[in-house]
Amino acid sequence: MAEKDVAVKKKKGMSSKGEELRAYWLFILPGFIMYFVVMAFPTVFSLFLSISNYAGGALFGNVRNPLKIMGFKAYKVMFADQYFYLALKNNLLIVFISVFGQIPLGFLMAYLLHRGMVKFRDFFQTIIYLPCVISTVVIGILWKSFFAPNGAFVDLVRIFNPAYEPTVSSHPMIKVLFVILWMYTGTYFIIFTANLQKIDTSIIEAAKIDGASEMQVLSKIILPALSGVIVTSAILAISGSLKSFDLIYVMTAGGPAERTSVLATYMFNKAFKGAPNYPLANAISTVMIIISFFFIAITKIVEKKFGGKE
Amino acid sequence: MANIKDKSWKSHLGMVIVYAILIVFTVLAIYPLIWLSLNSFKTTTEFQLNKLGLPGTVERLNADGSITKFKPTVINYVDAWTRGKFPILIFNSVLYTAVTTIVVIIFSFMSGFAFAKIRPNTKTTKGLYGSYVIGILMTLQSIMVPLFLVINWMGLYDTRIGVLIPYIGIGMPMGVYLATEYIRSIPSALVESARIDGARYGKIFTSIIFPMGKPVATTLAILSVTGTWNEFMLINILTSNDKYKSLPVGVQKFAGALSSDFGKQFAALVIGLIPMLLFYLVFRKEITKGVAAGAVKG
Numbered sequence: 001m002a003e004k005d006v007a008v009k010k011k012k013g014m015s016s017k018g019e020e021l022r023a024y025w026l027f028i029l030p031g032f033i034m035y036f037v038v039m040a041f042p043t044v045f046s047l048f049l050s051i052s053n054y055a056g057g058a059l060f061g062n063v064r065n066p067l068k069i070m071g072f073k074a075y076k077v078m079f080a081d082q083y084f085y086l087a088l089k090n091n092l093l094i095v096f097i098s099v100f101g102q103i104p105l106g107f108l109m110a111y112l113l114h115r116g117m118v119k120f121r122d123f124f125q126t127i128i129y130l131p132c133v134i135s136t137v138v139i140g141i142l143w144k145s146f147f148a149p150n151g152a153f154v155d156l157v158r159i160f161n162p163a164y165e166p167t168v169s170s171h172p173m174i175k176v177l178f179v180i181l182w183m184y185t186g187t188y189f190i191i192f193t194a195n196l197q198k199i200d201t202s203i204i205e206a207a208k209i210d211g212a213s214e215m216q217v218l219s220k221i222i223l224p225a226l227s228g229v230i231v232t233s234a235i236l237a238i239s240g241s242l243k244s245f246d247l248i249y250v251m252t253a254g255g256p257a258e259r260t261s262v263l264a265t266y267m268f269n270k271a272f273k274g275a276p277n278y279p280l281a282n283a284i285s286t287v288m289i290i291i292s293f294f295f296i297a298i299t300k301i302v303e304k305k306f307g308g309k310e
Numbered sequence: 311m312a313n314i315k316d317k318s319w320k321s322h323l324g325m326v327i328v329y330a331i332l333i334v335f336t337v338l339a340i341y342p343l344i345w346l347s348l349n350s351f352k353t354t355t356e357f358q359l360n361k362l363g364l365p366g367t368v369e370r371l372n373a374d375g376s377i378t379k380f381k382p383t384v385i386n387y388v389d390a391w392t393r394g395k396f397p398i399l400i401f402n403s404v405l406y407t408a409v410t411t412i413v414v415i416i417f418s419f420m421s422g423f424a425f426a427k428i429r430p431n432t433k434t435t436k437g438l439y440g441s442y443v444i445g446i447l448m449t450l451q452s453i454m455v456p457l458f459l460v461i462n463w464m465g466l467y468d469t470r471i472g473v474l475i476p477y478i479g480i481g482m483p484m485g486v487y488l489a490t491e492y493i494r495s496i497p498s499a500l501v502e503s504a505r506i507d508g509a510r511y512g513k514i515f516t517s518i519i520f521p522m523g524k525p526v527a528t529t530l531a532i533l534s535v536t537g538t539w540n541e542f543m544l545i546n547i548l549t550s551n552d553k554y555k556s557l558p559v560g561v562q563k564f565a566g567a568l569s570s571d572f573g574k575q576f577a578a579l580v581i582g583l584i585p586m587l588l589f590y591l592v593f594r595k596e597i598t599k600g601v602a603a604g605a606v607k608g
Contacts, residue, residue: 019510020428023424023428023510023511023512024428024429025424027421027423027424027511027515028420028424028425028438031417031418031421031485032421032438032482034417034478035482037464037475038457038460038475038476038478038479038480039445039448039450039479039480039482039483040445042453042456042460043452043453046453046455046456049456049459105335109331112332116328118325118328118332124332125598127336127339128335128336128339129594129597129598130340130343131339133540133590133597134343134583135539135540135542135558135582135583136540136558137540137542137561138558138579138582140565141561141565142342143342144565145572146342151361152361155361155362182339190602191601191602193602194598194602195602242449242452243450243451245454246542250542250562263451264451264454267455271458278459285452285456288449288452289449289452291449291452292447292449295447296447299447
């Protein structure tokens, strides 16, 4: 009797182990195949293409241009190209405006709304975040026509300075950076708002009763409580600067004379404008992937240091 | 929440400054959009005479001494609508957004269930889950060229499925992350007792896990809808036929060939703006919550 029971249990256990494994893979594979094809494989493959001589068409059995390994030729070309450094510099400018513009402004607004006891909080919050939900394409064209030589910007400046004449700007990135500040500050505003709400208000009230000033509350309670979020936001902003493509592609297309190009538009031009130079485009791609992984590693280290939030 | 009665903050000067800062930023955020909407009701000729004012407020003295009075007009919308092929663009945008969102939610929950409840502590789970977590922070821009080539070799260039596969693939990391974390918080005893009662994993998934996941599904849906609807870079390189393009790519056309025809361009932008604006006004609480949940993690 008891033996039989064990046998049944064993059999059941076996088949349920089998079902478990089968179910496990059936649940995972559909999504993972998509993820693999779209993200994991291209990441690895761009490294291979960057050291090949691939010039379009079929990858294997291409008679006109058999696939060969060329070594780091494309990288040499890239590192010798002044436009690569120009694009890199513009990426760094975007990092700068993100970390020292978006984050402080986003924090300031979140803090004022959270602590300032203003009326119409919901209204302010809705409007401040509004630019973040609009398609980048719409934003890019909107500002492009606003700043155009025959656009409204000239008329607006002339209200204050009637003698103003539009010239070819010596710093075309300034307008791009302004728009980036305009469209992304709301994201950090929302992040800080959500995390300000997590701070226990009774601590602040207790401090207030003990006679702490608003500045003390800010520097001794709120900022320390948000330090992890501030660091994470900074990393998000830095790695996010690699993402700037849509806006610049639509607003300036990297012009005038490539002076507003970033790594992503630089790569786009090498792959899709004129004769495609896939090895070079993939070399740029690989550099971006390395930078991206570098920030992922930093994020993980910082996360460990500040503990797993939440 | 901020119900602290403090004299320094109550002082009028402090409040004036706080309101002034907030109002400046609010005006900065909204003015460009109001400016755009107002100008979409001007013809390009009127716009050139009056770039900042309300529509229908200027007159032009013609060479023959007659006066042209401008009136607000919807002609730009009529022109933009007929030229822009908006019905097919909107159809495609809705299709891409709906399919991507639904598939990402289902696949994410499936993976999350497998990771969190079927085999939570195996090496495979840790490895696969870890690769998704890396994918969250991965910069999509950095792989646009190899991804374009992969889609090409699969013979999916310029097809709807060739747009949907990348959209679903890039939605997976955040989806799997949020779904796994949530399903982990569901008591394992629920799953175990169902197993003892003889329920199969498929049944447990459809009758226990999925129905319980509504809060996360909402967050995921919000992130997926806003992300997919506004996506431009991939669809721009993965399609060339107007039949398969989405609203942002269609709007972008008005910046190229028609860039000096401001009237039509502004109308096209407003058409491109309205769907997301409505979505935001209806779901703004959920959107801001979803963004905060999605952004801080990583």
